[in-house]
Amino acid sequence: MIEETETIDEFLARHSADVEEAVRKAAAAEILPRFRRLADHEIDQKSGPHDLVTDADRNAEQYLTEALGALLPGSVVVGEEAVHTNPVVYEAIQGDAPVWIVDPVDGTRQFVHGDPGFCTLVALAQGGDVLASWTYAPASDQLATAIRGQGAFLDGERLYSGAPEPVRDLQVATSHPDYTTDEQKRALLGLWTDGVAPRACGSAGLEYLAVARGELDATAFSWEAAWDHAAGLLLVEEAGGAHLTRTGEPFRIRGGNQLPFTAARDAATARRVAELLSAS
Template sequence: MASLLLTDPQRDAVFTAIVDTANAVVLPRFQNLGDGEIDTKTSPTDLVTIADREAEVRLTAALTAILPGSVVVGEEAVSSDPKVLDAIAGDAPVWIVDPVDGTRNFAAGQTPFCVMVGLAVEGVQVGAWIWRPIDAEMIVAFRDEGAQLFETTSGHDRRLQVSRPLAAAEMNGFVSFKYLTEEQRSLARLNARRMRRIQSIGCAGEEYLRIAEGRDHFAVFGRINPWDHCPGSLIVEEAGGLAVIGGEAYGPRHSDGPLWIASSAHVLQTARHQLLDSGSDPEDKG
């Protein structure tokens, strides 16, 4: 589907637009934000910076020029006007943009953070780009074409492939405790000891990358905004994993979680049972 939608020159143009945007307005402000360049949105911890806003404006102009007739759903535009989100239900190709994923890290002068762009058609993710500015690495996936990581400094690239451990004690995962229900949060905290490692690093894009690379194996998210998950979910799927809500594959039109990302169906079932089971600690069957 993506191969019919974007030509090779258009794909290259998207890659370049993301890198150029990050170099122009994101990286120069890392550890260099001035007074008045950090603001809040829905809560004191829901941050936005001048880099988020300027990057989204630049990407919106660039992406719609690359693919005429397309529209953009960006995190900051939706924050200003929630009706912008309605475009995901429309017929036009939709660019889904998170101009700075990991804003709290970025605002604190810490990593990880990234720039994420997804492309969806009729509610299906068909293209994904995650740019890691500090490492100068781009992760790209197109539906049915696999996922690749490009090291722009060295010129090397490699295909991504998930890893599939069998035992819970071998599984690493990410849990966004803040956005789970109180019951889910309590259970997950209590049962985290059953897994090898549970953490949250405040950057969904980085978490998706680590699962696609095989360094980690699952994630559970309670808050389902398309800009947080549209790019990364496709990358994990194309690396051999899965993204599900309830009993169906995740898509950008979903709005209610929890969303589970996993390297395999077995990992998904094991992690969900081990973390959210309220019974006694079950024997690990491997």
């Protein structure tokens, strides 16, 4: 629990491991027992057949909401499922209080289909700045963490994204066309050019982890939901990468971004992808 005079930096120094434990416990209690064992009544649609929610999503978010709120009194939790139920919850990101941004199962479609490509995302932000993040892939038991100014780590090993090899096409994970406007589709078409190899994205959190590890060169995403991006953007930054919107500005978790935007292994690649997205 945070002390009355403790800063957020001091809180993270004392409690980062406690957040990690809460994330692991939520997955162990609510997600992994349902992986490849989901009953039909545990799966629902939200906005359509590609937008799914399960009991694992709901229960893991509730677990994390209680655990993280207890660790940091006065903080607010903005979780994907809570916002779906009550969109007003999302407005807490605009406030001054510390905010836990939670996606209990990022890649729910993969989770439902028994694919291990899903993760749990937690970020701590304040005043629009992401201060710390946790990306946990339960199926492989891999945990990536980042604290602003202190680097990015995967299972305790420092991550360095590095620069792409100049002799090959840039590998870029992009938004699925079903989730883009006509204008965004035109912008994304800029990636279909010589020297770039775009592909459809999977779990956003795992795509960010791939960028931070230097396994993927860049992303090009067309939506703003902070629970999908906050944790991964800090992870990429702390690994040496960068993120830019079509207007050449860093992505803001508080919104108002010119979409699509990119996160990339290095600043030069981010600029190149942002320019391609702006070409239309």
